[in-house]
Structures are given as C-alpha cells and as structure tokens.
Amino acid sequence: MPRVDELVAYPLKSCDGVAVDRAAIGPEGALRGDRSYALVEAGVDPEAASVGGGGGYVNGKSEPAIHGLRAEYDLAGATDATPTAVTLTRPETERAPAEERTFALPDEGDALADWAGEYLGYDVDLVRDPAGGFPDDRAAHGPTVVSRATLEAVASWFDSVADATEMRRRLRPNVVLGDCPAFFEDRLFADHGEGVRVAVGETELIGVNPCQRCVVPSRDPDTGAEIEGFRETFVRKRRETLPEWTDGDRFDHDFRLMVNTVVEERAWGDALAAGDAVSAEDVVAVDENGTPVADGDSAAE
Incomplete structure (x- = not known):
C-alpha cells in the first residue's frame, strides 16, 4: 500500500523546505x-x-x-x-x-x-499569514502530493538533475509518497466538478487537479541556472510515459505534475505523519473551489 514517505513544509515561501515527521493541518487546509x-x-x-x-x-x-x-x-x-x-x-x-x-x-x-x-x-x-499561508493555488490550499517514483522518473529525463531529492527540491511538494509506481498521484484527481477522496492515516485529503508547472522546476534550486529546453523535454517525456489511469479532463496539457488538494473543515486540526498509509477512495462532486457539495446538489450550480 502507498504510504507517506516524506513531509516537507516551506515556512518562507520560495525558500528552502524543511522535512518534518508530523504536520498538523491548519485553518484553510x-x-x-x-x-x-x-x-x-x-x-x-x-x-x-x-x-x-x-x-x-x-x-x-x-x-x-x-x-x-x-x-x-x-x-x-x-x-x-x-x-x-x-x-x-x-x-x-x-x-x-x-x-x-x-x-x-x-x-x-x-x-x-x-x-x-x-x-x-x-x-x-x-x-x-499564520492561518492559511500564501499557497500558489488559492482555491486548493491543501498539501501537494507526488510519489518518490515519479521524482525518480522525471529526474532521469535530465542529465543535469542529480536525483529524486533534487527533483523534489525543484517541484516543491508537501507530501512525497512511497511504495507506489511512478505517476501514482495521477489517480488522485478526476474530471472538472469532481474530486477524489484520499485517505491518509486517520484523516483525508481531496485531490482536485494536477498542478500546472512553471519555470521554477527548470532552475537549479541552489543557483537558479536554467536547463535549456526543459519544458519541451518534460512535455515530450510526460506524454511518452503517461499511464493509462491519467484520463481526467483536468489533464488538458502535458506540462502538469503533482496533485493539488483541499481539506474539508472537519479535518482541520488533524495531522499527517511519515509512514501513514494512503489510498484513493471514492470520487465526489465538488464546487469550483474543490469543496465537496452536499448530496443532491450540483457541482455546476
């Protein structure tokens, strides 16, 4: 079963992260x-x-x-x-x-x-902002998720990227999963208007969309030196290695990697921990902010 291999927080936005053993979910997720x-x-x-x-x-x-x-x-x-x-x-x-x-x-x-x-x-x-922080995705404030096997695979696409750890520093996820195949995280999102409930230990995240990448992963995390042709190589290799389960309409182009999540208010205060078991549960209807809608409601309303 997939598990949480590493938790990383970034206390000062755009600067180095810090690995932690446990992390509470704060207000806004x-x-x-x-x-x-x-x-x-x-x-x-x-x-x-x-x-x-x-x-x-x-x-x-x-x-x-x-x-x-x-x-x-x-x-x-x-x-x-x-x-x-x-x-x-x-x-x-x-x-x-x-x-x-x-x-x-x-x-x-x-x-x-x-x-x-x-x-x-x-x-x-x-x-x-001690409550919700300054996330890039202002709708999906929850922890971002990727697998270590994905980091290893993507690192192998570029001669100048040393290993999975360097690729993690370039992509800046919060949750790194182990004991699962590359691109497992693509199972954690669905179509527009839908989210995937993801059980993590005793709590739950809702995967809502694959993260659209920017220039940052192309840059050396220590020097800022940019890999020439990074985007083109990434898009080509992503398309070549796309697993059969990556079929949601949110994956509208190939420069996407990692999953953005939301956390329902009832789970604020819960904690994630290294070693937690992770499993994709059911698909639920969500509103435009990724929040599950009540039974009988329409996500489009």
Missing part, C-alpha cells in the same frame, strides 16, 4: 506553518498580488536570485512548521557581501526584509 511568510515587493498587498510571476511576490517565477538564498528554521512545535526564527545565507553580489544572519520572527521581520532587499537590489516587505 494547508500544513500548519507552510508558506506562512513570504517576500513581496515593497508596498504590495499579497492578497491582490499574482503568484504567477511578475505580480509582486518575490518568488522563483519572477526572481531567479531567490534561489541563491539558503534557509534553516526554528519551528514553533512538533507539528507546527511556523518559523520562530530563520537563518538565511546569501552569496556575495556587487550589491551585498556574502553573509549569514538569524532573524527572530515575527519581531525581526523588517530587518529580514531590509537584509533580503540589499541582496536583491530593491525594497521588499516580509508578509505573514
């Missing part, structure tokens, strides 16, 4: 503390900004230099990845010297923003 902080261009409202790149967030889509920052975290608790402190290391640039600094959060958030802005070359703000 994200892992507690996941992407609870983010850098944005100075003065930008994160609720109005686009996460797609060029919309105010300082993320890998819009700022390759963010890959040069290394981050380590002190976490709030055993199941809470909210950072109480972050140690950042930046490389030397023409604007700033190489340096490592630790910032207590939230008290030293302004100092962190000033330090990061010195490295980036423009003013930034550190913003915080």
Whole structure:
C-alpha cells in the first residue's frame, strides 16, 4: 500500500523546505506553518498580488536570485512548521557581501526584509499569514502530493538533475509518497466538478487537479541556472510515459505534475505523519473551489 514517505513544509515561501515527521493541518487546509511568510515587493498587498510571476511576490517565477538564498528554521512545535526564527545565507553580489544572519520572527521581520532587499537590489516587505499561508493555488490550499517514483522518473529525463531529492527540491511538494509506481498521484484527481477522496492515516485529503508547472522546476534550486529546453523535454517525456489511469479532463496539457488538494473543515486540526498509509477512495462532486457539495446538489450550480 502507498504510504507517506516524506513531509516537507516551506515556512518562507520560495525558500528552502524543511522535512518534518508530523504536520498538523491548519485553518484553510494547508500544513500548519507552510508558506506562512513570504517576500513581496515593497508596498504590495499579497492578497491582490499574482503568484504567477511578475505580480509582486518575490518568488522563483519572477526572481531567479531567490534561489541563491539558503534557509534553516526554528519551528514553533512538533507539528507546527511556523518559523520562530530563520537563518538565511546569501552569496556575495556587487550589491551585498556574502553573509549569514538569524532573524527572530515575527519581531525581526523588517530587518529580514531590509537584509533580503540589499541582496536583491530593491525594497521588499516580509508578509505573514499564520492561518492559511500564501499557497500558489488559492482555491486548493491543501498539501501537494507526488510519489518518490515519479521524482525518480522525471529526474532521469535530465542529465543535469542529480536525483529524486533534487527533483523534489525543484517541484516543491508537501507530501512525497512511497511504495507506489511512478505517476501514482495521477489517480488522485478526476474530471472538472469532481474530486477524489484520499485517505491518509486517520484523516483525508481531496485531490482536485494536477498542478500546472512553471519555470521554477527548470532552475537549479541552489543557483537558479536554467536547463535549456526543459519544458519541451518534460512535455515530450510526460506524454511518452503517461499511464493509462491519467484520463481526467483536468489533464488538458502535458506540462502538469503533482496533485493539488483541499481539506474539508472537519479535518482541520488533524495531522499527517511519515509512514501513514494512503489510498484513493471514492470520487465526489465538488464546487469550483474543490469543496465537496452536499448530496443532491450540483457541482455546476
């Protein structure tokens, strides 16, 4: 049976993740503390900004230099990845010297923003959302899911990608599954208006769509150097290796990998743990946000 092989949270959006043994599900369905902080261009409202790149967030889509920052975290608790402190290391640039600094959060958030802005070359703000965080998919806030076999398969498509761990750092999932075949996660979504209930230990996620990829996986997670022709190779190999179970109409093009999920409110506060058994259950009707609709209701209404 598939199981949770690894849980990863990303306390500071677009920076390094941290592996945890257990992770509570917070309000709105994200892992507690996941992407609870983010850098944005100075003065930008994160609720109005686009996460797609060029919309105010300082993320890998819009700022390759963010890959040069290394981050380590002190976490709030055993199941809470909210950072109480972050140690950042930046490389030397023409604007700033190489340096490592630790910032207590939230008290030293302004100092962190000033330090990061010195490295980036423009003013930034550190913003915080301790409840739902700053996910890329604003409808599907739940943990993202991929299998280790998938990471191994996709890593093998590119000579310059060392292994599954590097590919995981490029794709940035929350939940990595073991004991299942490559692209198993494609079983965890269905057609538009439908979701797949996924039992994980004592709780449940609802898989709603295959994640549309962007430029970030093409970039070295340490340097930002981009693999030439990454998208074209990915699309060709994805099409060649597409399993028979990848047949939902949400898979409308081949530059998709990993599954976005939602978590029903009744499961907020539950926890996921490494080693949890995972199984795809029934297909249910969902609304436009991926939330299951009551029996007898129409997902299209």
